[in-house]
Amino acid sequence: MVTARWTPIIVRNLLAGCTTFNEILDAAPGLSKTLLSERLKRLERYKIVELRAKPSGRGSTYHLSPLGFDLWPVLEAMGTWGSRWLDLEEEHLNPYLVLWDVSKLIDVKDLPDHRVVIRFDLTDLTKRNRFWLMLEPTGREVCDKHPGFDEDLIFTTATRPLALWHLGRVAIGAALRDGLIQLEGSAAMKKEFLSKWQGLSMFAHVKPELQSH
Amino acid sequence: MVTARWTPIIVRNLLAGCTTFNEILDAAPGLSKTLLSERLKRLERYKIVELRAKPSGRGSTYHLSPLGFDLWPVLEAMGTWGSRWLDLEEEHLNPYLVLWDVSKLIDVKDLPDHRVVIRFDLTDLTKRNRFWLMLEPTGREVCDKHPGFDEDLIFTTATRPLALWHLGRVAIGAALRDGLIQLEGSAAMKKEFLSKWQGLSMFAHVKPELQSH
DNA sequence: CGGGATCCTTGACGATACTG
DNA sequence: CAGTATCGTCAAGGATCCCG
Numbered sequence: 001m002v003t004a005r006w007t008p009i010i011v012r013n014l015l016a017g018c019t020t021f022n023e024i025l026d027a028a029p030g031l032s033k034t035l036l037s038e039r040l041k042r043l044e045r046y047k048i049v050e051l052r053a054k055p056s057g058r059g060s061t062y063h064l065s066p067l068g069f070d071l072w073p074v075l076e077a078m079g080t081w082g083s084r085w086l087d088l089e090e091e092h093l094n095p096y097l098v099l100w101d102v103s104k105l106i107d108v109k110d111l112p113d114h115r116v117v118i119r120f121d122l123t124d125l126t127k128r129n130r131f132w133l134m135l136e137p138t139g140r141e142v143c144d145k146h147p148g149f150d151e152d153l154i155f156t157t158a159t160r161p162l163a164l165w166h167l168g169r170v171a172i173g174a175a176l177r178d179g180l181i182q183l184e185g186s187a188a189m190k191k192e193f194l195s196k197w198q199g200l201s202m203f204a205h206v207k208p209e210l211q212s213h
Numbered sequence: 214m215v216t217a218r219w220t221p222i223i224v225r226n227l228l229a230g231c232t233t234f235n236e237i238l239d240a241a242p243g244l245s246k247t248l249l250s251e252r253l254k255r256l257e258r259y260k261i262v263e264l265r266a267k268p269s270g271r272g273s274t275y276h277l278s279p280l281g282f283d284l285w286p287v288l289e290a291m292g293t294w295g296s297r298w299l300d301l302e303e304e305h306l307n308p309y310l311v312l313w314d315v316s317k318l319i320d321v322k323d324l325p326d327h328r329v330v331i332r333f334d335l336t337d338l339t340k341r342n343r344f345w346l347m348l349e350p351t352g353r354e355v356c357d358k359h360p361g362f363d364e365d366l367i368f369t370t371a372t373r374p375l376a377l378w379h380l381g382r383v384a385i386g387a388a389l390r391d392g393l394i395q396l397e398g399s400a401a402m403k404k405e406f407l408s409k410w411q412g413l414s415m416f417a418h419v420k421p422e423l424q425s426h
Numbered sequence: 427c428g429g430g431a432t433c434c435t436t437g438a439c440g441a442t443a444c445t446g
Numbered sequence: 447c448a449g450t451a452t453c454g455t456c457a458a459g460g461a462t463c464c465c466g
Contacts (some may be wrong), residue, residue, distance in 0.1 A: 022447080
């Protein structure tokens, strides 16, 4: 069960803090509602996931049990192995997923006490090429429509450099110097971003054994 | 691929030292030849397994690549999780598999310089209730027919105490005292067995969180 | 022994529609 | 929104036979 199709992804999403059905679904593109429903039900039977009634009355929220949390070492071992040995594939370039991961990995204690909006422009895409990362005292969010707030930073790059940066395979400083990434905004915001809000992948420290060209 | 049905078992068998098609198959009961063949082919494409021509000319032997060996942390994390949280199931009681694991886990350097044959009698079974563990300078083997050599030790127990002992959930001393396990043979052999040839599970040190009744 | 080729069944899954 | 129910499809894989 733990290794069945999509379950590792679902558990990762729960570990990352997803709680509702659609949050889990959004962070698992390609997964159908039918299958997610079936998996969650099965994970509940296996005591890995617990359901709680939503305050709103409609639907439930999903949470890992102690048993489920303890799957983290398994997922970490898988992630480390993948980072070390697998090439960067097309599917890892999905900017929404990269930014989703970025948003989840910014430490709560590093969140600003005011709202910050960072726009990401993907120069190699023609549609769905603009995303917004919102950092607020209460949480972090990624959306692909203008959130209606002023933008504090604008991050311009292509999908591949974005993924490589997040995976720690290019340093942000070098990428800025080489023009792979551009960052616009006030000096103060840039500094905050570079020091606190990078949200590097959990496996950014893993040294790949194979050259991904 | 790494998490596809049976692949973790296949990789575990390769890590344990299986090299031929049938060795892998024997240690994965329930796995069909068709599927093992397909999996090995796929693992080869993924550079996890390497084939080598057999000296005999017929068939090949299968070996893990560096990439494959590096899956060990993943399997270890899975095994630890399972030992900690999952109940002992019927399938884990299979005495052949338990003894297979025992044989693989006896350190080469602890192997005797002469042949030792240990017979295991399963008191709760009526057929296929007798196995032989053979320890030789050149290797270890389990069979379910009399190997034609004298027996040095006779280990009498039921399947469940056998599994519990191997998993480290009952100490051999306590099991002997309680009569769950009987051991017959010369005092010297018994001493060797108890000190060197127990071949406890790799997860025998993991403390289960749940009570398996 | 050491597998490969075929055939045929099953069940896993996606699409769609539905419900409170 | 937050899922559930139904149905059709396709591919994964088991059984069987085959071959050197």
